[in-house]
Structure formats: C-alpha cells, structure tokens
Amino acid sequence: MADHQTELLKTALYDLHVELGAKMVPFAGYDMPVQYPLGVKGEHLHTRAKAGLFDVSHMGQVRLNGEHRVAELEKLVPGDIAILKPGRTRYSAFTNDDGTILDDLMITNAGDSLFLVINAACKDDDIVHMRANLDNGVELIEIDDRALMALQGPDAARVLARFAPSVADMKFMSFAEIDIAGIACFVTRSGYTGEDGYEISVPNERAEELARKLLAEEEVEAIGLGARDSLRLEAGLCLYGNDIDTTTTPVEGDLNWIINKRRREEGGFKGSDIILDQLANGADRKRVGIKPEGKAPAREHTPVLNSDxxxxxxxxxxxxxxxxxxPIAMGYVAIEFAAPGTKVDLMVRGKARPAEIVELPFAPHRYYRG
Incomplete structure (x- = not known):
C-alpha cells in the first residue's frame, strides 16, 4: 500500500461483513473480517464439514495481454507456463536474482490472456516488478473493478452447481468464464484450504448480490481470515511473509514441484543459477511440518532446538x-534434521518443549481431480 494512504481500503463486501457481525481488522491495507459470531474454530470446522465463503478481494487480479506474454512471464517465474493449456491454472512464484521468493501467485491461461492472482501485501511491488521486466509489447492490466471470493469445502461444488451446473464438471486447477446466477464470473476450481472449492472473480457491483445468494444456502457460512489461516496451515500451504519470503528459495521452501522439467534443464528465470544448484546439490535447510507434544501451540519465531x-x-x-x-506448526530446520520422525525441542516461553518433524499436510487434501 502506498505510504500516503493511511485510511484502510474496503472491499465490495465490507458492508455485508459488518451486517453479519464480523470482527474487522487491518490486513494488507484493507479492513477485513477476521471472524464472525461463529468464531474461528467453528468457522474452520464448518468449512471442513460443509462449505465456507471467504472474501479474498484484497488480493490482486491482473491480466497480461500480448503475443509474447508467456515467454516474458517465464523470465520471472520458474514454472513451465508454455505447456499450460487454455482453461488451466498453475501455482508459481516470482523469484529474484538471489533465487529467493518475491511472492507466490496463481497463473491461469485464459485463452487470449494470462490471468494472475497475487497476494494483497505484495501486489503493488509485484506490479512494479512486472512492469519493469515484461518487455516485447506485453500489456499489464490491473483489474480493480472485480471482487474475489472463495467457496471452499466438501459441499462447495453441490452449492455452486445450483446456480451454474457446469461448475460440477470442472477439475482441480481449471478455469472457466461462467454465469453464476446470471452474473458473469471468472471461476477457478482452486483455493487455499486443502478442501475442494472455487475462487470466483465477480464484478464489484454484483459481488454482494452473489455473496448473499451463496450465504442463503443452508450449507454455507461466512468465514474470516482467522479460519483461513488455520485451514491453510493444516493443509501445509505457505503464507507469504511467514513461510516464504525474500530470505527463502523455492528449494528451501520445499516447493521443488513448481519447477518443471524444461525449466530445470533450460533455466532462464530470475535466480535460476542459484535455484538449479540447490536442486542438484541440496539446500542447507528445509521447510517441514512440526507437531508439538501436549496442548501448547508454538507461534512464529519460536526457536527449534536439537537434542543438545x-x-x-x-x-x-x-x-x-x-x-x-x-497444536501444529511449520518452519525451517537444518537439512540434517528435516526427516519425518526426527525429535526436536521448541523453546516456548523460556521452556524447551518436545516436538517431532512430521510429513505435511496435517489434514488431507481433498481436491477434485475428476
């Protein structure tokens, strides 16, 4: 957010959040709902059992136009965008010359353009970065007239199909332009909870109308940022600024899978020499799942200790x-301690508490792959 902006921005759903009794908090320059009267734990469990509706309009939506858009974007991300078929979506990351992560993002081949969703806290910097580096006539369009909401959970497909039957046939990480209840939307079958679900880009002026229609379905509850965070943590998904940032490489972050075969062979993206060296020879540390013993949670910046x-x-x-x-956690440990089953200690409030390195995710992914 620009320095001179002191007033918090509001999404198109702000009035609805207040009406629903949300507790509003500042987040990435926006006034956002952290929880509703159901509470974080109730919202979390409801999403796992039925369906939750999240306002993620604070995130950035961008279109890239131009004949060379794919090759130009591939200079900035380690993913193989050239093989991304129309109607498909891919998770990737912007890397810098040091091989570390500027942001993570979703990239969709929308046919005549690339559609990107970028993180709220990074979007201004991401747009400056892209404008500075995308050449060959690539046009970047910031989409600021559309809201973004996520419908997540095992009942998400059943609910959304009542308004747009074709969404039921979409597979995980696919995209379509679909009318939902007569409203023209961009829909990806994706999300950040580990559950099946959709992210829906909708014109600002119709966002509240669509949200009310979805919330009127008996399976759907409004879900705030608190449960969004606990859901993604259980799913073992990174939060930019916590689990990945400009001090972490994709290899250290256990994101090797985003670097496809051709890109490993050819490189050609920012920091590729460093990242490809780590792929070949290993990194000194790795992001892992950590399960504390007992009931006391370990928060970010808690030191992890070995047996000595x-x-x-x-x-x-x-x-x-x-x-x-x-309690559950993710963090970085020296590579020799990264194997699941390794016993460690966590320094919580001045006391060493036992924990174990575990496989991620903590809760199984339930994406719909057809």
Missing part, C-alpha cells in the same frame, strides 16, 4: 489445528 539444545531453525507458522485437535 542447539538452535537448528525456527517456526514460521504455528497455532491450534481444529481438525487435528492439537
């Missing part, structure tokens, strides 16, 4: 996992 009491890493995201019914 030496610091070997730190927690980057931690809290209570309602589905797991206990």
């Amino acid at each position: 009491g030496e610091e070997i890493g730190e927690i980057t995201s931690g809290g209570f996992g309602p589905t797991v019914d206990g």
Whole structure:
C-alpha cells in the first residue's frame, strides 16, 4: 500500500461483513473480517464439514495481454507456463536474482490472456516488478473493478452447481468464464484450504448480490481470515511473509514441484543459477511440518532446538489445528534434521518443549481431480 494512504481500503463486501457481525481488522491495507459470531474454530470446522465463503478481494487480479506474454512471464517465474493449456491454472512464484521468493501467485491461461492472482501485501511491488521486466509489447492490466471470493469445502461444488451446473464438471486447477446466477464470473476450481472449492472473480457491483445468494444456502457460512489461516496451515500451504519470503528459495521452501522439467534443464528465470544448484546439490535447510507434544501451540519465531539444545531453525507458522485437535506448526530446520520422525525441542516461553518433524499436510487434501 502506498505510504500516503493511511485510511484502510474496503472491499465490495465490507458492508455485508459488518451486517453479519464480523470482527474487522487491518490486513494488507484493507479492513477485513477476521471472524464472525461463529468464531474461528467453528468457522474452520464448518468449512471442513460443509462449505465456507471467504472474501479474498484484497488480493490482486491482473491480466497480461500480448503475443509474447508467456515467454516474458517465464523470465520471472520458474514454472513451465508454455505447456499450460487454455482453461488451466498453475501455482508459481516470482523469484529474484538471489533465487529467493518475491511472492507466490496463481497463473491461469485464459485463452487470449494470462490471468494472475497475487497476494494483497505484495501486489503493488509485484506490479512494479512486472512492469519493469515484461518487455516485447506485453500489456499489464490491473483489474480493480472485480471482487474475489472463495467457496471452499466438501459441499462447495453441490452449492455452486445450483446456480451454474457446469461448475460440477470442472477439475482441480481449471478455469472457466461462467454465469453464476446470471452474473458473469471468472471461476477457478482452486483455493487455499486443502478442501475442494472455487475462487470466483465477480464484478464489484454484483459481488454482494452473489455473496448473499451463496450465504442463503443452508450449507454455507461466512468465514474470516482467522479460519483461513488455520485451514491453510493444516493443509501445509505457505503464507507469504511467514513461510516464504525474500530470505527463502523455492528449494528451501520445499516447493521443488513448481519447477518443471524444461525449466530445470533450460533455466532462464530470475535466480535460476542459484535455484538449479540447490536442486542438484541440496539446500542447507528445509521447510517441514512440526507437531508439538501436549496442548501448547508454538507461534512464529519460536526457536527449534536439537537434542543438545542447539538452535537448528525456527517456526514460521504455528497455532491450534481444529481438525487435528492439537497444536501444529511449520518452519525451517537444518537439512540434517528435516526427516519425518526426527525429535526436536521448541523453546516456548523460556521452556524447551518436545516436538517431532512430521510429513505435511496435517489434514488431507481433498481436491477434485475428476
């Protein structure tokens, strides 16, 4: 957010959040709902059991036009965008010359253009970065007249299909332009909870209308940022600014899978020499799942110790996992301690508490792959 903007921005759904009794908090320059009267734990469990509706309009939506858009974007991300078929979406990251991560993003081949969704806190910097580096006639259009909402959970497809039957046939990480209840939307079958669901880009002036229609369905509850965070943590998904940032490479972040075969062979993206060297020879540390023993959660910046009491890493995201019914965390440890089953200690409030390195995710992904 620009320095001179002190007033918090509001999404198209702000009035609805207030009407629904949301507790509003500042987040990435916006006034956003952190929870509703149901509470974070209730909202979390409802999303896992039925369907939750999230306002994610604070995120950035961008279109890239131009004949060379794919090749130009591939200079900035390590993913193979050239093989992304029309109507398909891919998770990737902007890297810099140091091989570290400027932001993570979703890239969709919308046929005649690329449609990107970028993080709220990074979007201004991301747009400056793209404008500075995309050449060959690529046109960048900021989409500021559309809201973005996510419908997530095992009942998401059933609910959305009542308004647009064709969404039921979409597979995970696919995209379509669909009328939902007569409203022209961009829809991807994706999300950031580990559950099946959709992200829906809708014109600002019709966003509240669509949200009210979805919330009127008995399976759907409004869900705030608090449960969005606990859901993504259980799903083992990174939060930019916590688990990945300009101090972490994709290899350290255990995101090797975003670097496709051709890009590993050819490089040609920012920081590729460093990243490809780590792919070949290993990194010194790695993002892992960490399960504290007992009931006390370990928050971000909690030191991770080995059996000799030496610091070997730190927690980057931690809290209570309602589905797991206990504390969960992610963080970085020195590579020799990264194997699942390794016993570690967490320094919580001056006391070493036992924990174990575990496989991610904590709650199984339930994406619809057809």
